[in-house]
Amino acid sequence: MSEVKTRLARWETVTVFLLLVAILYGATTSGEDFLSGGNLNSILSDISEIAIIALPLTLIIVAAEIDLSVASVLGLTSAVMGYLWNHGWAMEMIIPAVLVMGALAGALNGVLVTRLGLPSLAVTIGTLAMYRGLAYVVLGDQAVADFPQQFTDWGFGTFAGTQIPNPFVLFIVLAIVFGVVLHMTGIGRSIFAMGANEEAARFSGIRVKRIKFWLFVVTGAMASLAGVVYAFRFASARADNGVGLELSVVAVVLLGGVSIFGGKGHLLGVICAMLLLGTLRNALTLNDVSAEVLTIVTGSLLLLSVLGPSVTARVREALRRGRGVDPPPTPTTT
Amino acid sequence: MTGSDSSVSIGFCCFEGEEPQINQQSTPAEITTPIIALKGASKSYGAVRASRNVSIELRAGEVRALAGENGAGKSTIVRMLAGVQRPDEGDVLVDGDVAAFHGPADARDVGVAVIYQEPTLFPDLSVAENVMMGRHPLGSGRRIDFRALNRTVKELLDRLGVKLDPEQPVKGLSIADQQIVEIAKALSFDARVLIMDEPTAALSGHEVERLFGVVRTLKERGAAVLFISHRLDEIFAICDTVTVLRDGEVTHDGRTADMDTDELVRRMVGRELSNLFPKLDAEIGQPVLKVERLTREGSFVDVSFEVRRGEIVALAGLVGAGRSEVARAIFGIDKPDAGTVTIDGVELKPGSPTQAMKAGIGLVPEDRRQQGLVMEMSIERNMGLTRLQALRNRLGVIGLGSEARNASDWATKLQLKFQKLSDPVGFLSGGNQQKVVLGKWLATGPKVLIIDEPTRGIDVGTKAEVHRLMSELAGDGLAVLMISSELPEVLGMADRVLVMHEGRIARELSRAEADEENVVRAATGQVAA
Structure with a gap:
């Protein structure tokens, strides 16, 4: 009984509730349009890149670090794809090449954070500007839009006769991998431990720096993968692909109940939050709300996500104290 | 500040030749009313009686030492004098009248200032701004009048x-000078009583002299000074009188000139050594841990020793002697500048806790809450943190319930008192938290266990359990390196005692040789006779 109540007061539950409200809002204001298979497809499709990047970023934030350069890595990936394609590379070669490049971009973040001991917030704000700048250097302001059709078809297409977009299927596969790593392996336990108390993690023999470094590398590679998806989905590679996307990704992770201070969170919460963001933006778009307002909504969700968990934590605490049903167990020894 | 000359009794107390003079002048000094005093003060924290019927008087123009071992109750006295805590029984007297301090502000208002070991200044502000913080003289337009401030x-x-x-930023100053800034700050509040809590702990010899110069000036100007230091030579160099504490009680109150180091040590430690913590005899085997010429600049120098199977070796010494730093370097948390650590003849890669762990070292750290445990994590996950690889199943994931099984094994063996293993470890009492830390390391099956302050902050009952456990582990062939600031623990548990003083191993004592006097002498830098 009391267990149910504490569970109810968890932030993840609030996210699920908000998701249901958003769906209800979409369904009542735009009716059939909203509930059509085609629209569900576009909800999932629209959040593909956010969703893919949110996976490694969840791990990074649980480890009490952050990576704001992800959207710039995405843009740089698009630009390099366009550049290499213009220079006659085969797409089969380009994809692994840009993934390696993304990993290297992440490795630079990782080196700066773990070897030089710089705060990841500062480092990745720096590389956010740097990688985006590089993207413009590589491709200028041209757009490369003549990618082979088999790839762009994949970006637009749905999976084996369902309404689920191909990129989202990719996401589901990755989500399972990341979910298992974070919640069921030693690496995941280490990430939680170092996020909550880095010193104690070190004193437990956990290779804190090494894990952090690889987290940045993986995040870079995943941001690159998102860049590939983005380029195919829009059939266009431009240096400004995905500008400002990092805001949405961070919003989704925090909204999903991951603590900005590290050490707390669950990937399922993050997945709920990305569906919430997608649904809400979609429903608003169907109601002809402007793009500027959508940005305001994203910003508000970000604020809500930072405020929310501490509010629910207080509610939970109050419930525990007020009822006296579920007091913190007091040890018998003194 | 109007100190009468008569109260200034001793110039340099360490000069024996001045003794007759002292005796002549001692009578008027005792007539003056103390500026501040404790009379019959007692204070308990829970079941621990930190102060028992303590009386201490601080007079104008007198430097008084407060001496005693770690945990003898010195801090409690400082807290009562500074208004941080009120005595349960007895009184605080100011100028002879009973005063009720309701907080540090009350004590400050009557002129009591405390200077702590680590100065708490604003590094980027100037000396003058720090001294007058919050009370800057203002000029026209309510702007700070820097000229008046500096003057x-x-x-x-x-x-x-x-x-x-005065215009120099505090950042570049030595710790001694920073403490002088703190003293100036205290004087700007018209402090009449200065309590200095181990001010010299972080100072070099030259800096100590500089600080002492200021203390002498203060004394001449009629301030009362209470001086706390673990360095006995300093007590004799600067103090006129000394109050010795043991287990919360005053064991001696007299002139420093009337006693010598030997007597002071005896008064500090002269407790009956109760046989609370007997280590059972274990068969002592081959050396397991060998530390050779280990050095880390600024922490410890040229430390060499070995620990054998079945042996408990204690690293004793004062707080700050470099003991924990040695442990950290052995375990690889810090990288030593020179020297080697070998386990069973295999040299460890420096600076890698993971390597040290694989080689069979476990470290139960000093700070349970910060280093030993992840407080918001559950008991079972904390216990599993050192065994993440072993807990994997064939698929590489941590199987459902494998952490719980691991934890419940050790919870039973260690008689852990808990409700659910999935509760955050922070819900447990200090003693049970310590058991979790012990459990998480014992679960790795170590060859060497380093335990830094095994029983700090835990209750008496659990303390005995921890000691029994250590004894059993040694009996099973574990090599144990124990760091402890509690002398009875050191003497009761250790087969050998290594005493550290200022970063070096000052003395090695066998179980038979080790007694309180020997250890305290070596720890305070008194060369053994």
Whole structure:
């Protein structure tokens, strides 16, 4: 009984509730349009890149670090794809090449954070500007839009006769991998431990720096993968692909109940939050709300996500104290 | 500040030749009313009686030492004098009248100032701004009048007889000079009583002299000084009188000139050594851990020793002697500058806790809450943190319930008192938290266990359990390196005692040789006779 109540007061539950409200809002204001298979497809499709990047970023934030350069890595990936394609590379070669490049971009973040001991917030704000700048250097302001059709078809297409977009299927596969790593392996336990108390993690023999470094590398590679998806989905590679996307990704992770201070969170919460963001933006778009307002909504969700968990934590605490049903167990020894 | 000359009794107390003079002058000094005093003060924290019927008097123009081992109750006395805590029984007297301090502000208002070991200044502000923080003289338009500010502080510093530029930022100052800034700050509040809590702990010999110069000036100007230091030679160098504490009680109150180091040590430790913590005899085997010429600049120098199977070796010494730093370097948390650590003849890669762990070292750290445990994590996950690889199943994931099984094994063996293993470890009492830390390391099956302050902050019952456990582990062939600031623990548990003093191993004592006097002497830098 009391267990149910504490569970109810968890932030993840609030996210699920908000998701249901958003769906209800979409369904009542735009009716059939909203509930059509085609629209569900576009909800999932629209959040593909956010969703893919949110996976490694969840791990990074649980480890009490952050990576704001992800959207710039995405843009740089698009630009390099366009550049290499213009220079006659085969797409089969380009994809692994840009993934390696993304990993290297992440490795630079990782080196700066773990070897030089710089705060990841500062480092990745720096590389956010740097990688985006590089993207413009590589491709200028041209757009490369003549990618082979088999790839762009994949970006637009749905999976084996369902309404689920191909990129989202990719996401589901990755989500399972990341979910298992974070919640069921030693690496995941280490990430939680170092996020909550880095010193104690070190004193437990956990290779804190090494894990952090690889987290940045993986995040870079995943941001690159998102860049590939983005380029195919829009059939266009431009240096400004995905500008400002990092805001949405961070919003989704925090909204999903991951603590900005590290050490707390669950990937399922993050997945709920990305569906919430997608649904809400979609429903608003169907109601002809402007793009500027959508940005305001994203910003508000970000604020809500930072405020929310501490509010629910207080509610939970109050419930525990007020009822006296579920007091913190007091040890018998003194 | 109007100190009568008669109260200034001793110039340099360490000069034996001045003794007759002292005796002549001692009578008037005792007539003056103490500025502040404790009378029959007792204070308990829970079941622990930190102070029992303590009386201490601080007089104008007198430097008094407060001496005692770690945990003898010195801090409690400082807290009562500074108004941080009120005595349960007895009184605080100010100028002979009973005063009720409701907080540190009350104590400050009657002129009591405390200078702590680590100065708490604003590094980027100037000396003058720090001294007058919050009370800057204002000029027109409510802007800070820097000229007046600097002038005021310059005068203050001159009165202390020190050359410091008021406009200099505090950042570049030595710790001694920073403490002088703290003293100037206290004087700007018209402090009549200065309590200095181990001010010299972080100072070099030269800096100590500089600080002492200021203390002497203060004394001449009629301030009362309470001086706390673990360095006995300093007590004799600067103090006129000494109050010795043991287990919360005053064991001696007299002139420093009337006693010598030997007597002071005896008064500090002269407790009956109860046989609370007997280590059972274990068969002592081959050396397991070998530390050779380990050095880390600024922490410890040229430390060599070995620990054998079945042996408990204690690293004793004062707080700050470099003991925990040695442990950290052995375990690889810090990288030593020189020297080697070998386990069973295999040299460890320096600076890698993971390597040290694989080689069979476990470290139960000093700070349970910060280093030992992840407080918000569950008991079972904390216990599993050292065994993440072993807990994997064939698929590489941590199987459902494998952490719980691991934890419940050790919870049973260690008689852990808990409700659910999935509760955050922070819900447990200090003693049970310590058991979790022990459990998480014992679960790795170590060859060497380093335990830093095994029983700090835990209750008596659990303490005995921990000691029994250590004894059993040694009996099973574990090599144990124990760091402890509690002498009874050191003497009761250790087969050998290594005493550290200022970063070096000052003395090695066998179980038979080790007694309180020997250990305290070596720890305070008194060369053994």
